[in-house]
Amino acid sequence: MGSNRRDFIKKASAGALGVTLTGGITSASAKSYSRIIGANDRIHVAIQGLGRRLGGFVEAVSNKKNNVELMYLCDVMKSQREKAANKFSKLMDHSAKLENDIRVILDDKKVDAVFMATPDHWHAPGACMAVQAGKHVYLEKPCSHNPREGELLVAYQKRYNKHIQMGNQQRSSLESTEIIKNIHNGIIGVAYKAIAFYTNSRGEVPIPVKAAPPEGLDWELFQGPAPRKAYMHDIWDYNWHWYGWDYGTAETGNNATHELDIARWALDVKYPEYVDVYSGKFQYKDDGWEMYDTMLATFKFPNNKTIQWDGQSRNGYDKYGAGRGTLIYGSKGVVFIDRAGYKLYDLKGKVIKDRTLKGDEDGVALGGGGSLSTRHSENFFEAIRGKKSLNSPIEQGVVSQMLTHYANISSRINKPFEVDENTGRIFDRDAMKLWSREYEPGWEIKPV
Numbered sequence: 001m002g003s004n005r006r007d008f009i010k011k012a013s014a015g016a017l018g019v020t021l022t023g024g025i026t027s028a029s030a031k032s033y034s035r036i037i038g039a040n041d042r043i044h045v046a047i048q049g050l051g052r053r054l055g056g057f058v059e060a061v062s063n064k065k066n067n068v069e070l071m072y073l074c075d076v077m078k079s080q081r082e083k084a085a086n087k088f089s090k091l092m093d094h095s096a097k098l099e100n101d102i103r104v105i106l107d108d109k110k111v112d113a114v115f116m117a118t119p120d121h122w123h124a125p126g127a128c129m130a131v132q133a134g135k136h137v138y139l140e141k142p143c144s145h146n147p148r149e150g151e152l153l154v155a156y157q158k159r160y161n162k163h164i165q166m167g168n169q170q171r172s173s174l175e176s177t178e179i180i181k182n183i184h185n186g187i188i189g190v191a192y193k194a195i196a197f198y199t200n201s202r203g204e205v206p207i208p209v210k211a212a213p214p215e216g217l218d219w220e221l222f223q224g225p226a227p228r229k230a231y232m233h234d235i236w237d238y239n240w241h242w243y244g245w246d247y248g249t250a251e252t253g254n255n256a257t258h259e260l261d262i263a264r265w266a267l268d269v270k271y272p273e274y275v276d277v278y279s280g281k282f283q284y285k286d287d288g289w290e291m292y293d294t295m296l297a298t299f300k301f302p303n304n305k306t307i308q309w310d311g312q313s314r315n316g317y318d319k320y321g322a323g324r325g326t327l328i329y330g331s332k333g334v335v336f337i338d339r340a341g342y343k344l345y346d347l348k349g350k351v352i353k354d355r356t357l358k359g360d361e362d363g364v365a366l367g368g369g370g371s372l373s374t375r376h377s378e379n380f381f382e383a384i385r386g387k388k389s390l391n392s393p394i395e396q397g398v399v400s401q402m403l404t405h406y407a408n409i410s411s412r413i414n415k416p417f418e419v420d421e422n423t424g425r426i427f428d429r430d431a432m433k434l435w436s437r438e439y440e441p442g443w444e445i446k447p448v
Contacts, residue, residue, distance in 0.1 A: 044068075045061060045070055045071065045112065045114065045115065046102075046105045046111050047061070047072070047073055047117070048117065048126065049118035049119075049140070050073060050075040050084040051237075051238070052238065053117035055373075057117075057373065060377035060378050062091035062092055068381060071096055071097060071110065072096055072098075072099050073085055074098075074099045074105055076100050076219075076222045077214075077216055078100070078216030081099075102129070106129055106133040112135065113137065113138065114135050114138070115377075116138065117140040120142055120253060121226045123143055123145065123149075124149035124150075124152060125224065125439075127139045127156070128152060128445050131157060131164065132156065132160055137162065137163070138380050139165065139167060139394070141168050141253075141258065141397075141401070142254070142257050143397045144405070146434065147402060147424070148437075150405075152447065152448075157395070159448040164393070164397075165390045165391070165394070167373075167392075168261045168392050169373045170262060171261070172391045172392075173339065173372055175341040175342055175357065176262060179335055179342040179344070183266050183328060183335060187332075187333070187344065188328065188332050188334065189331030189332030190330055191268075192329060193267075193308075194262075194263035194307045195263075195307075195310060195320070195326070196310070196326045197325060198323070198324045199315070199322075200313050200323070205239050205284075205288045205289050206239070206287070208233055208235055209232060210230055212231065213231045225439050225445075226439070241254055242290060249405075250408060251295070252297070252407045253404045256297075257400065257401060259325065259326045260309055261392075261400035262337055264307065264399070264400050265400075267307065269301040269305055270301075270421070271399070272299040272301050272419050273300055273301060273421050274416065275298070275300075275407065275416060277295060277296070277407050277411045277416070278296045279294060280292055280293075282294050282314075294314075294315070295310075295311045296309070309403070322338060332346070333346050334349075379391045402424055406419065408434075409426070409431050412434060
């Protein structure tokens, strides 16, 4: 922050205070005064993607103690922009500008940071554009659509020296942090295996048919980096997750990201040596769902450590007794970790410690929001100010995300493969064909 701006802030604050002391303060000047106080520390933000994850950012962005000014609300769907504007209008004393094209926002030099909660295919391209434009980025999971994008994200972060916080908000859980530190210190002996799981009872989805884009949708911008296709009914709103690989990363990219990150963190491992996947579509076999709805993925790491991902998208039977979570097995005990806390067991299955809280961000419900997302966002703000380190820096996020990419690639080529434990590269040629993806010309992420 330059000295001229600091001097201006001081003089402006003194002038506003003088009005208060000499002539009484009007509502307009009171509003101006509130905007001046702390301006040197204020973070100007934009939010791109105003769908189901928007609720996760509202409290942190609107809470005055965080000293954040929301400048833009961005979405390719007009109704989403209007709905978000209405939500924030009840919480803030100023109105954010509504915009459908993130590139317009990135050109505004006053914007310091962008929250990105778009469909998956936009995440890495949008984040790379943002840091290149001088913005910090809160990047929702999955941070990348494919392994190559993870490499590019790290390269862009280093090249432009901007913060990129991945949105796996359980990294900001005090309880998860506590128990994982204890696991590393030997509370369950040698941790050797983790089972990360997710259970949901998603129903049938429509079979896509060609249709005109719904009113207010900028279909061209929705596609963004993806190759151009004709619009199909119902593809823009969440079901893009299940309609092929152009936009989504299936349930593993959608939800396994969280639990696999906890598993990798707890076992203190990086890249696996071997990946094997069993997957398929077993429920509602004649509907429009194009992806697997069931997956069991096994990742074998050095030192005889193993992580398994057990995902059931459309079968609601909770075989682990919860909708989602991570089990960590050790030579002296077991820990169950989820977003609400943890339970520590001895080898006889007796509960030794229970720090399970009634939280508002456990479970599998859609919609975002809750204490972990708020804490994660506030950590992002404090990192920008230089007061804290990121809880989930992108160089860690992309490694956890690689596990989801390995699983999806193994599922798509229908065979296991070996991985270079040091570089993360896959030895199988068929697998490496899916290391990147095809982009719409002009939207490629250029190496830096």
